[in-house]
Amino acid sequence: MGNILITGHGHRNYGVEAIAMAMEIAHMARRDREVEALERATPAPEAKPNRRNDGTKIGRNEMCPYCKSGLKFKRCCGR
Ligand SMILES: [Zn+2]
Numbered sequence: 001m002g003n004i005l006i007t008g009h010g011h012r013n014y015g016v017e018a019i020a021m022a023m024e025i026a027h028m029a030r031r032d033r034e035v036e037a038l039e040r041a042t043p044a045p046e047a048k049p050n051r052r053n054d055g056t057k058i059g060r061n062e063m064c065p066y067c068k069s070g071l072k073f074k075r076c077c078g079r
Helices: 009-041
Strands: none
8 A cells, every 4th residue: 555646736736836937927027028118218328428528538537527426537427
């Protein structure tokens, strides 16, 4: 004795796993769409030329002349 084949149990587990997986996939797909929409809504940052209007070069360690943030150009708009 002992060779009792339990049927149904495995099937039930598989069903729960399949539902969990489907929910996970649906959640991931929704996240993808949200990220995509966010990326589309946010315009790509415009590259700032590392030259002033008068043609002189802006050093990477100079204070950013574009937004007066007080940050070095390389840490601000020069990235
Ligand atoms: Zn800046």
